[in-house]
Amino acid sequence: MKHSYVHGYTPVESGRLHDQARTLEALLHGDTHYPAGCQVLEAGCGTGAQTAILVRRSPEARLTSVDIAAASLREAAQRIRTMATATVSFEQADCARLPHADNCFDHVFVCFMLEHLARPNDVLAELKRVLQPGGTLTVIEGDHGSFYCYPQTDAAGRVVRCLIDLQAAGGGDALVGRRLYPLLAGAHFETVRVAPRVVYVDPSRPEWEQGFSRDTFIAMVAGVEEDALDQGLIDPATWRRGIADLKATIGRGTFHYTFFKAIARKAID
Numbered sequence: 160m161k162h163s164y165v166h167g168y169t170p171v172e173s174g175r176l177h178d179q180a181r182t183l184e185a186l187l188h189g190d191t192h193y194p195a196g197c198q199v200l201e202a203g204c205g206t207g208a209q210t211a212i213l214v215r216r217s218p219e220a221r222l223t224s225v226d227i228a229a230a231s232l233r234e235a236a237q238r239i240r241t242m243a244t245a246t247v248s249f250e251q252a253d254c255a256r257l258p259h260a261d262n263c264f265d266h267v268f269v270c271f272m273l274e275h276l277a278r279p280n281d282v283l284a285e286l287k288r289v290l291q292p293g294g295t296l297t298v299i300e301g302d303h304g305s306f307y308c309y310p311q312t313d314a315a316g317r318v319v320r321c322l323i324d325l326q327a328a329g330g331g332d333a334l335v336g337r338r339l340y341p342l343l344a345g346a347h348f349e350t351v352r353v354a355p356r357v358v359y360v361d362p363s364r365p366e367w368e369q370g371f372s373r374d375t376f377i378a379m380v381a382g383v384e385e386d387a388l389d390q391g392l393i394d395p396a397t398w399r400r401g402i403a404d405l406k407a408t409i410g411r412g413t414f415h416y417t418f419f420k421a422i423a424r425k426a427i428d
């Protein structure tokens with residue numbers, strides 16, 4: 160199934176998603192746990208970076224992980240197979256048209272998918288349909304507008320802007336984190352609670368410089384070089400300077416980014 164996705168489906172991008180998941184696990188998943196025996200739907204599982212964390216943190220929950228991309232699902236299944244405790248059912252599906260019955264999952268988990276959707280409301284309505292009354296929806300998303308650094312240069316800001324603009328041109332929203340409350344409340348979920356999860360990096364935290372600044376954020380921005388140049392969003396010299404300026408924060412400057420984690424409930428009528 161062909162599907163347009165700003166970061167692409169390359170092995171480099173898959174590696175980036177796994178680095179990102181490992182680095183951010185404690186910050187984003189410290190409070191993610193599903194009880195034994197419950198049915199959990201992971202929507203947009205990709206190559207399984209979050210699936211592995213869900214399995215580790217909730218080994219006795221029954222996980223169904225879906226994605227629209229068959230190749231990503233195959234990779235996810237291969238990775239999870241190496242985890243002795245894993246009982247995950249991988250299924251190819253469009254989250255706007257799931258093949259599952261109404262009310263059949265106890266919980267739904269979504270990470271870094273809404274930002275790629277032109278019509279997130281359609282997907283949220285569908286996730287609500289398959290969620291049982293009283294069940295929870297958890298959504299984790301970033302917001303590239305929350306990024307700033309020191310030293311902050313114009314070129315650094317412009318390369319990040321290229322990613323935001325490319326994602327918007329593809330129908331997505333790299334600034335979706337700030338919209339989680341209105342999106343979930345607008346989809347008629349109840350008790351919507353959104354918590355910012357702040358990443359702060361300086362040279363006293365070398366593991367964050369490598370795991371987040373370099374391998375997650377700068378790698379993600381650098382990944383859209385070809386598209387940004389092809390579409391004339393930036394000239395090559397400014398692109399090179401912007402990426403160099405982002406890298407120059409490592410070892411001497413600071414890096415800031417905010418993720419947002421929302422937990423909401425489906426109403427019991």
Ligand SMILES: C[S@@+](CC[C@H](N)C(=O)[O-])C[C@H]1O[C@@H](n2cnc3c(N)ncnc32)[C@H](O)[C@@H]1O
Pocket residue numbers: 162164176177180202203204205206207208209225226227228231252253254255269270271272275276
């Ligand atoms: C940035 S990746 C995130 C993957 C994974 N959740 C993670 O955090 O590593 C976004 C994923 O959403 C999937 N996706 C996008 N639109 C989808 C849809 N309508 N239905 C199912 N999956 C979708 C893409 O194929 C991609 O694997």
